[in-house]
Amino acid sequence: MATEARTPSPESRESLSTRGRPDYHDVLGNRLEQLAIAIRELVPGATTRCYGRRGPCARTGVGPSFAGLGWIGKNMMLIHPEIGSFTFIGVCAD
Numbered sequence: 518m519a520t521e522a523r524t525p526s527p528e529s530r531e532s533l534s535t536r537g538r539p540d541y542h543d544v545l546g547n548r549l550e551q552l553a554i555a556i557r558e559l560v561p562g563a564t565t566r567c568y569g570r571r572g573p574c575a576r577t578g579v580g581p582s583f584a585g586l587g588w589i590g591k592n593m594m595l596i597h598p599e600i601g602s603f604t605f606i607g608v609c610a611d
Contacts, residue, residue, distance in 0.1 A: 569607040
C-alpha cells in the first residue's frame with residue numbers, strides 16, 4: 518500500500534519549537550559542542566561527550582526533577598515553573 522503525503526487539517530497543531538525554526542536537535546547539539554570546547558579549554562586533557570535527545574540523556578524520569586529543573590507532567594515533558602514545557606535537555610559529560 519502506497520503512502521501519500523497528507524495536508525494537515527486546519528485543526529492540527531504543531532510544536533512551537535518547529536515553527537519556522539531550525540531543527541532543535543542541531544541547535545542543541547551545536548550549543549553542547551560549544552560547551553564541550555570551553556570545558557576542554559579550561560581543563561586540558563579533558564574528554565567530553567555530548568548528548569541530546571538522540572543519546573542516553575534522561576529527558577524524563579527522576580533526573581531532571583532531582584536536578585531542580587521542574588517536574589515531569591502528564592505529557593511526559595519536563596515542566597519548568599516559569600517557562601512551562603518549552604525546554605530542551607542536553608548533557609555534556611566527561
